[in-house]
Amino acid sequence: MKRRKVVLGFLGTQLDAGRAGNRWERWRPTVDLCRQDDFVVDRLVLFMEPQHTHLADEVIADLRSVSPETEVVRTELGITDPWDFEQVFSRLMDCAQRMKFEPEKEDYFVHISTGTHVAQICLFLLTEARYFPGKLLQTSPPRGRAGKGHPGSAQVIDLDLSRYDRLASRFEKERKTAQAHLKAGIATKSVAYNQTIERIGEVATASSAPILLLGPTGSGKSQLAKRIYEVKKERRRLSGPFVEVNCATLRGDAAMSTLFGHAKGAFTGALAAREGLLRRADGGALFLDEIGELGADEPAMLLRAIEEKVFYPMGQDREVKSDFELLCGTNKELPKLATQGKFRPDLLARIDLWTFRLPPLSERREDLPPNLDFELDEASRLFRRQVTMSREARAAYLVFAASEDATWPGNFRDLNASVTRMATLAPGGRITEPVVTDEIARLCAAFSAGDEASGGPREGRVDRVLGARRARALDLFDRAQLEEVLRVCTRERSLSAAGRVLFAESRKSRTSTNDADRLRKYLARFELTYEETR
């Protein structure tokens, strides 16, 4: 069964009207819509009012003549003022809700070339909102040589923009450029990371809501925030500057004044008025890094500034306006801080709308090669000379970088520092294998030191041997010493052997050689025996 074409549209009280005799020379949208060679209307639902009955009769008679296939249904909407948006919209909406649509059998088209502009706008809105489950239909008069009496043309406007090849490819291109920009041109391979970036791209272009970037130190939150701002700016959503502040650096009066500004004389030392970062970010974006470090007073003011776009500078009773888009960064679990009362839950709710987690470098090992290239390019720019790596050097470096030993606790900051160091030491800008070997040793030391200092991912020997509770009772001084002693004990075959290593220097000068006894006594201070260290 062939699908029927149903058109809904207004009787055009101007355009569909014919002046005596010459109506067939005029383009009349409703009549000419039904004269198309390649579009046959099976049913025409004609919106009209009683005062236009005469015109409707004429149009319907003409339709019968030019389009015997078309059944015309007169529909009175009860519109008294066709320029009254509210009335037209509600009458059309009533009509849409009353009508029985059978989309499985019929295709619907909403003709927008007749009616007031208000009517056209309402038809568009109701069609886009699917109250009228159809496509927009536009008719246009004949052009050029087609001449009088020609029915012009009818075009279906599909609101699904992805159906238009040229528009679709344009959107795709825009999307790709936004993503490439967010990734700083680094061809990252990590699926999770790429998905995150894709989503950030969508949100950055479509929304002005706050964005929260979660990630460990050095995972690139700050750089990403800058690029999100650039994408927003590119899409003309922002005209103001990018203002960045690390909340961990804000303390006391200075914190309030840095963020919100102050009036002259607001506090001791406030010799001149200060604008404040929020005000400076007007029309742009404010990036609050380490937002978990915000003090006690700022969040309340900040919340109001975000929600109402106004705030009071210190010592000033006049509100200041600033309309900025907020970007936040943190490495803290804000929900946990909020439950512990260390972060305002209402502020969290406000900024935790679009939260993106940036994975640490150790979870993005497949992205090491492109990021290494990126860092080499950066180094070239910094040193103003080409910085390259020999093939062997690059291979050796990447093997280490991707290994379990490379924990990259500082993430991209570590990688950046590492490449900068190698570039500095590279003879003639060429990073060779010896340079890489040295660098790997340096990184190993740094990573393991980092482990111990932070209690790190590797469980300390002290903890293991003494138990966490007793280990916590130790001073760092003792703990560091014991850790190294335990390391040697584990490595050496016996108490004596361990003692010899540990007291090697004093053995050279002293007569007493009872190293084993010294070690046993040392361990006894911690209520340990040599066996227990193993």
Added chain:
Amino acid sequence: MSADMLEIDGSYGEGGGQVLRSALTLSLVTGTPFRITKIRAGRGRPGLLRQHLTCVKASCEISGADADGAELGSQTLTFRPSGPASARGGSYTFAVGSAGRTSLVLATVMLPLLLASGESVVRLEGGTHNPLAPPYEFLVEVLFPRLHELGFRIGATFERAGFFPAGGGSFTVTLGSGALLEPRAASWLTRGELTLSGAVVLANVGDRIGGREKIALAASLGIDRDAVTIKEVPSPGPGNAVMARATRNGLTHELVTAFGERGKTSETVAEDAAAQMKKYLASTAPIGEHLADQLLVPLALAKGGTFLTHVKSMHLTTNAWVLSRFLGDVVTFADEGNTTRVEVRPRP
């Protein structure tokens, strides 16, 4: 799909609706199903248009045939008649939208109905006077008399004129049934001395136009003004046509038409008609360009015949090609001086 399904390239020759219409006619008469592809390929709006669909639907209606792909824009159509000579005589109404050419719908169903058992009354509604198809006067004055000569019985009653763009015209055609009346092979090779006359057709336009066209046509053809009639016809819209005809012994050999439109002077319209007539008169052939291509199928379905025409048009050769697909090589062309001799053998 049945093995004897005929495959037809819709883009052949003239490449428009004509291939489709002739194929429908021949399929209904012979019972041969066909599939036509590349319908109107390469045109601005390829595939079936509204007027073509009307022809397909009319063909199905008179015969109970089956059509796949009968949709606007479709470039492929499969048509399966329910059998040979499956058209049934009866009363039919075909309404053609958009001031469409009723004569083309008639051309599609005419022969199947003429060959059907039982008489038919076909009412046609839509355009009767359209620049792109023979007007009503051509049908009754030029085509039908030739069909009578072949033994077919056909006549028409005029009701209203339908001009572009308003349409809304109508006329009724009565078609005799089955057996031909005194069937004979045609031989239309000479035309003898012709008498020229003219007709101005007016619908809802000023009288002055008719007067001016009458004077101009008479002058252009070099005939007496009294030989040009002015005919006011009922029609829902405005319309104007100027016709010139060439007759001998009561038979109109040729009738040409020019249409009036806004911005075109009455004199230009009249001269346009006269120029077409002069082109016909310049040769010695009795059968005019438009009649020629419409005669091929009737001749092949009756007792055949031979005629001379002055233009070997694309429509003529295209129609001959469609005939050859259904009936084998029944048409031969031979150039004779400034005319073309067309021989049509009756279907085997």
